[in-house]
Structures are given as structure tokens and as C-alpha cells.
Amino acid sequence: MTTLVPRGPYSDEELRKLYPASLKLQLVQILLRHGERSPVSARFQNAGLAPYWPYCNAAKRFSSVVMTKTDWSTWNDLQWRRRMETFGDDDRPVLAAGPEGAVDTVCQLGELTDRGRETTLALGERLRHLYVDQLSFMPKIISDADMIYLRATPMPRALDSVQQSFVGMYPSSARTASFPPPTIITRAAADETLFPNERNCRRFGQLGRAFAQRTADRWNDSKEMDYLNSLISKWMPEGGQRVAVDSHPRLSGIMDTVNSTLAHGPKTRLPSPFYDPKGRGHHRQDRYRGMVLRLQGKPRIP
Secondary structure: OOOOOOOOOOOHHHHHHHOOOOOOOOOEEEEEEOOOEOOOOOOOHHHOOOOOOOOOHHHHOEEEEEEOOOOOOOEEEEEEOOOOEEEOOOOOEEEOOOOOOOOOOOOOOOOEOHHHHHHHHHHHHHHHHHHHHHOOOOOOOEOOHHHEEEEEOOOHHHHHHHHHHHHHHOOHHHEOOOOOOOOEEOOOHHHOOOOOOOOOOHHHHHHHHHHHHHHHHHHOOOHHHHHHHHHHHHHOHHHHOOOOOOOOOOHHHHHHHHHHHHOOOOOOOOOHHHHOHHHHOOOOOOOOOEEEEEEOOOOOOO
């Protein structure tokens, strides 16, 4: 969720060490996490954090495939915009709005934001610089969609991220007029292996719960947790309940919100104690929602 500032491109000397002339590059597999997103749950409104974030301009530009004849012979694209609805103070439906009243760019929970699209697009451009411009492993202009294997998990933000990365690596100007629509592979949630699939493997789920309980037993009464409580417990629900690995929200959920706010603008910020460097050092995220790109082009020797 928090923006990672990447290092600069490899130098010629680094490339010679990483890709020695005696070897030939045959296959590249890239595992990437989704870009920056909104929190997966609306938390800490009592700390002044807005429940709806105005960082999803894609909501004004959605397109869906629609059937226009009942014999399945004609299809078209429907351009549409999304607005979200919630309940007002009198329990009447009202449009969900961002901190300054925006209604057309409101993000859903856990949605890839404009910043997330920007950084995954930049990732694709970085991959193009390395594998096209520097190593000449992939062609500058692509005509065969099967040269790249694209796969995303069932998470919409993962699909959006792999699309942005592909467009960064091969923008429309780098695809021939005959290039077909690229195929993006997905799986049913029960078959997914790019993130820990506790739901489909009963034993794995048991191990996951046991690990979580052991972690809670080890850290809930630790000095590190005492320090976190000194910083942010007053904003916890139910009258300032103790921050814990298995509190409500969980420690991982708290960091989900903290990291999401760090990646975005001042309109969605928590009080300064949430960003205490020592406090943040006591957290680690434990979930991976990934996608994969596999480059299968024939190596081109410079």
C-alpha cells in the first residue's frame, strides 16, 4: 500500500555482472504485488480519517461489454461512470463523497487508486527499459500475444495492476495493428496459488490459525506492543481497547490503513502518532495478493 521508491536502472557494469556474456537469457518470470490502494476497511473515523477516498478517477471512465441483439450476433461497449451510495444521518440514501465533496472519483474499499495505476504503469515502463532497451530480450514492437503470459488473482486491484504494467511495457505504439487483445489468465478462488489459500486447504488454514495464535501469545504483552498502545490506543474502538495482534481492528488491519494513507494525499491522513518510525518498525504485513507476467520471447543478441 505504501509507495516504494525504486532504485535507478542498472548500469552497463551491473548488467554485465547480472547477465554475463557466457549465458543466454531464456525466460523471465515477474511476480508483482498490486499498486497502491485504498484501505480494505473504513477505520479510524474517530481520528478524522475520511471513510471515502477521492483517488479513483477510473470510476468516471468504466467500459463494459454489452449485448445489443438477443441472437448474440452484436456486441458493443457501454461507457459508464460509477457513483457510490451510503446512508446519511437520517438513514436516507446519499451519495458517498470524499473529504471535499467529490462524488465521481470515490474509491471502493481496497481498490487500486490513481497512484497505484501510476506506479504500476511506471513498473511496466521500467521493465521495458530493461528487457527491451537494455537487454534486447523482447522486441521493441510486439505482434504475438502469446509471447507474454499474463495472470492475475481474483482481486480486481491485481487485474488492474497487471493491465497497467502490460501497457507500460507495451503501449499501443509498441503493438502492431494486427496485435490481438492480450489474454489475461485468472483462476477461481479455490484454485488460486499466488496468495495463501487457507480457505481451500483445511490443513493450511489450521496452520495459519495456529501461527496467528502463537504470534498473539508472543507479542500481545510485549514491550513493543506497550509502545504501540502508548501511541494510538486512544483511537481504538470500544473506549480505547488495547492494540494487539488479534485486536479489533487487528494489528495488520491498523497497518493496512496506515500504509494506505502514507501512499496518498493530505486529505486522507491520520494523526502523527500513527506514523511514528519506531512504532511502524514493529509492524509487518503478512498478506500477498499477486499477479505474474512471464516473458517468453526469443532472445535477441545485441
